[in-house]
Amino acid sequence: xxxxxxxLAITILLASCGGGNYSAPRNLDNACRILAERPQFRRAFRxxxxxxxxxxxVQMATIYQESKFIGNxxxxxxxxxxxxxxxxxxxxxxxxxxxxxxxxxxxxETSSRFARRDDIGDAxxxxxxxxxxxxxxxxxxxxxxxxxxxxxxxxxxxxxxGSYNAKxxxxxxAGSVDSRANMYRAQLATCP
Numbered sequence: 074x075x076x077x078x079x080x081l082a083i084t085i086l087l088a089s090c091g092g093g094n095y096s097a098p099r100n101l102d103n104a105c106r107i108l109a110e111r112p113q114f115r116r117a118f119r120x121x122x123x124x125x126x127x128x129x130x131v132q133m134a135t136i137y138q139e140s141k142f143i144g145n146x147x148x149x150x151x152x153x154x155x156x157x158x159x160x161x162x163x164x165x166x167x168x169x170x171x172x173x174x175x176x177x178x179x180x181x182e183t184s185s186r187f188a189r190r191d192d193i194g195d196a197x198x199x200x201x202x203x204x205x206x207x208x209x210x211x212x213x214x215x216x217x218x219x220x221x222x223x224x225x226x227x228x229x230x231x232x233x234x235g236s237y238n239a240k241x242x243x244x245x246x247a248g249s250v251d252s253r254a255n256m257y258r259a260q261l262a263t264c265p
Contacts, residue, residue: 095144095191104133104257105264107142114142117194125201130261131218132197134254135225138246139170144191146170168196179203200225207232218254219247 098114100106108115118129140146148162148170164173167190171179179199180188188195207213207224211232215221224232226243237243 097142101137101141102256104130104260107133108264111142111193114193117197120194121197121201124198125205125215127201127204127215128258130254130258131204131216131221132200133257134218134250135200135222136168136196137253138222138250139165140168142168144168144193144196167191168193169200171196171199175203219251222247222250 098107098110100110108118118132121127121132122129136142144167146167148165151159151162153159165171166173169190171190176188176190176199179202180186183198183202185195185198188199190196190199203225204215204221207221207229208215210229211220211224213220213224213232220232223237223243226247227236231237237247
């Protein structure tokens with residue numbers, strides 16, 4: 074086989090492997106079914122729990138709230154006058170909806186140069202890193218899904234200033250994250 078034909082075959086093979094399954098699992102209200110449908114999620118959540126100490130149910134509830142388990146999730150577009158696109162609301166992307174600057178900081182501090190926000194293993198590792206920093210800086214337990222989510226959304230400084238207190242919608246969302254984490258924890262105890 075000629076070099077050109079071999080190079081073309083390798084290129085086609087690599088291109089066909091490039092796309093990921095970014096769609097959400099079918100039943101987002103059942104932790105056991107999510108993990109059964111996506112075994113790579115279970116491996117990622119467990120690896121993060123071992124490395125950073127963040128419980129699986131807290132990771133799952135946060136990812137549910139941030140992206141509904143959609144790997145390439147992005148924030149909506151902003152429009153001027155209701156019709157002129159002005160770009161996205163933020164640079165948040167991927168399972169964990171990590172912002173560009175925070176993601177770059179994570180990659181630098183963990184030496185994860187090739188980490189991708191649309192990879193579940195990298196996204197959960199990012200969350201473990203961030204939530205561990207939250208515990209160190211703000212004293213929030215890794216098991217406290219509500220306050221971990223508030224700090225995740227507002228940032229460490231915003232959380233310490235109590236910026237979330239002026240956002241009743243965010244406090245409600247954090248309560249929902251806590252409820253979902255408790256639901257997932259109970260379900261995970263019964264998974265095979």
